Amino acid sequence: MRAQIIDGKSIAARMRGTTRAEAEELAAMGWAPRLVSVSVGETAAAELYVRNQGRAAAQAGVEFETRCYPEAISLEQLSGVLAGLNADPRVNGIIIQRPLPAHIPVKALQKAVHPLKDVEGMHPASIGNIVYNDLALGPCTAVAAVEILKTLPLKPEGLVVTVIGHSEIVGKPIAFLMMGLGATVTVCHHMTRSVPMHSRAADAVFVAVGKPGLVTGEMIKPGAALIDIGINRIETPEGDRTVGDADFDSCAEVAGWITPVPGGVGPVTVSVLMQNAVLATRMQMEHYRATYTGAAE
Known part of the structure; x- marks a missing residue:
């Protein structure tokens, strides 16, 4: 049975609706x-x-x-x-x-x-807070990837997760975010001896490396969720295309859920950015009130 394609655009639209209501408030x-x-x-x-x-x-x-x-x-x-x-x-x-x-x-x-104005979640303090499970303004792409997984009928508690890629702003934050939700996480990188061994054991796989076709269907456990964060431009006989780090066709034959590229993590990332903008505004409002009036609301 072919994987269910995760519609990042619809997830992003729902998030924007909530964000807009908070922005108007x-x-x-x-x-x-x-x-x-x-x-x-x-x-x-x-x-x-x-x-x-x-x-x-x-x-x-x-x-x-x-x-x-x-x-x-x-x-x-x-x-x-x-x-x-x-x-x-x-x-x-x-x-x-x-x-x-x-x-x-x-x-x-x-x-x-x-x-307090780091809406991208890139400041060392923003990333460091994730270690303490304090997600104030988190890195947008990492938060988006985890938010997508949370929309699926998979309980994060005890979930076996493999993260392929260990960058400071995507792979590592995803690992800490998932551990904060109770998942058991393995992080693979360029020195990992057998990435397929870890990915085939996982209920959910995140990949963010920047290598098109890195993950194939043979590397995925049947029914697992695959969140593809990669964005790569490749040349094909039909012209240039944007693809992820996974070989979509072979992975879709095995996975239970899969994000497309484009249309998966990207739109949700932008919605997280706007969500962070509204949260940052509220945090600043409360900071100013506490500083200049002596009481936060």
Whole structure:
């Protein structure tokens, strides 16, 4: 029996509806959520992300401003820009678009964003909180992948999970998020001796490596959930295509549920970003009230 395809777009739409209601509630209290997108230079990939984020923000009731700086801007100048945004109470969230020029280290910028405005969940404090099962503003892609799994009829308690890929912003956070839900988690990486041995034993597999076709049907336990986070452009006789890290056709013949690429994790990731924007706004409102009135609401 062929796998059920998980519709990330419908999950994202439901999330946006909830987010919009919360954004309208905050706006009525004078705290309309507002995001600022920071781009450096001109790249087609970043422009596409910005357009998608802008559309999602409009649907979620979140104000969205784009700022693009010249490629020659220095790290010091850009850090000053972020310091100004951190200090501006009208700005509730900051998004740093990638890719960045070689002379701008992304980690330095991620550290420069105030944790209360870190809607991407990339600040070391945001990622570190996950270890303590404190999911305030988590990394968007990791949270989206786990949210998708939670929509399936699989109890996370005791679930056997394999995460293929151990990046700081996707693989590792997914592992900690799933452990926080009570799952038993194995993380595979480039030094793992036998990835198929671990993936075939799992009730759910997450893959985020950046290698098209890495996971095949032979590597999946029959009836397991496969959450494919990879985004790769490949050339085919019919033209360029976007595919994930899994060989969709062979995996769909074995898995119980599978995310398509595109249309799976991607739309949910953008909805998590908007959800984080609203949560960040509420956290800032409560912080200001506690600081300047002496009582949080």
